[in-house]
Amino acid sequence: MKKIIHKAYWNPDKEQQWLNELAAKGLSLSDYSWCRYVFDETEPGKYIYQIELLEKRPGNPESDLYLHFLEDAGLEIVATYMRWVFLRKKASDGPFAIYSDCESKIRHLNRLKNFWTGLVVLELFAGFLNLGVSLFYLLNTYLMTESEFPWTNCIGGLLCTGIGVVFFFTLLRPVYLQIRKLRKEQALHD
Amino acid sequence: MPESSERGSLTEAVYYILLSLYQPMHGYGIMQTVGEWSRGRVILGAGTLYGALNTLLEKNWIKTVAVAGDSRKKEYVITEIGKQQIEDELLRLDERLTNGRRVTGGDEG
Numbered sequence: 384m385k386k387i388i389h390k391a392y393w394n395p396d397k398e399q400q401w402l403n404e405l406a407a408k409g410l411s412l413s414d415y416s417w418c419r420y421v422f423d424e425t426e427p428g429k430y431i432y433q434i435e436l437l438e439k440r441p442g443n444p445e446s447d448l449y450l451h452f453l454e455d456a457g458l459e460i461v462a463t464y465m466r467w468v469f470l471r472k473k474a475s476d477g478p479f480a481i482y483s484d485c486e487s488k489i490r491h492l493n494r495l496k497n498f499w500t501g502l503v504v505l506e507l508f509a510g511f512l513n514l515g516v517s518l519f520y521l522l523n524t525y526l527m528t529e530s531e532f533p534w535t536n537c538i539g540g541l542l543c544t545g546i547g548v549v550f551f552f553t554l555l556r557p558v559y560l561q562i563r564k565l566r567k568e569q570a571l572h573d
Numbered sequence: 574m575p576e577s578s579e580r581g582s583l584t585e586a587v588y589y590i591l592l593s594l595y596q597p598m599h600g601y602g603i604m605q606t607v608g609e610w611s612r613g614r615v616i617l618g619a620g621t622l623y624g625a626l627n628t629l630l631e632k633n634w635i636k637t638v639a640v641a642g643d644s645r646k647k648e649y650v651i652t653e654i655g656k657q658q659i660e661d662e663l664l665r666l667d668e669r670l671t672n673g674r675r676v677t678g679g680d681e682g
Contacts, residue, residue: 435620449623455646456600456619483618484586490624573584 402432415462431479485569499555506547513540594651
């Protein structure tokens with residue numbers, strides 16, 4: 384039996400946790416496309432899932448070599464979406480971690496950090512630009528009596544700035560803190 | 574003395590990967606072997622292993638060998654340079670162990 388759930392996640396940690404909770408109950412992800420999760424009914428706890436951000440999109444020779452390597456190493460590629468890849472492994476084969484030492488964990492976290500930084504900068508840029516237009520109107524209000532206050536810019540600007548701030552605190556900052564913790568750990572262990 | 578002995582220790586992952594490659598092996602085999610040798614203590618993540626293998630290939634500490642009958646599947650094997658790294662590491666480990674036992678009193682001598 385297949386089950387389809389439409390859901391939007393922007394935090395891959397939460398998404399991964401959700402997928403693993405469902406897998407533990409017997410719903411195992413078998414495909415993903417934009418906000419659409421396809422599940423197969425399996426025995427509860429059969430698979431463990433992990434989500435990884437690739438350096439380059441699937442289809443790029445480097446990424447394909449890497450994905451083949453993962454498959455040869457016993458992982459199953461459930462779905463790819465842009466640079467994201469959903470991986471799973473049978474729980475009976477033991478614990479599942481793609482990265483097992485500080486250095487490679489940091490490398491993956493840096494990839495996430497750059498990805499979120501791009502999004503946050505984009506949102507804040509769009510936000511400030513639109514708020515700037517609104518502010519410019521207020522400053523010149525006596526000169527531009529005929530035109531209306533640019534509500535679209537003002538609301539859009541507030542929205543984009545808000546999203547940028549939320550992304551900063553919920554996505555970028557946790558990754559940054561994780562990297563910092565691992566760097567300290569690295570002074571003591573591999 | 575080769576200059577490599579002046580550099581720091583190998584990481585545990587690199588040490589075990591190199592050691593497992595005295596026999597030609599593919600990725601999955603390396604993970605299995607290292608897991609067995611360390612009695613499940615060192616479980617190499619596939620992503621970590623992939624990164625380490627590429628670094629070792631770049632440094633010529635290991636090389637790839639073609640697998641008969643399967644053009645896609647690759648096996649890896651240690652090179653002479655790689656073996657030298659292991660030899661140097663064994664000296665460092667030996668020194669660490671000797672000093673550790675002497676100070677903690679674990680050594681009768």
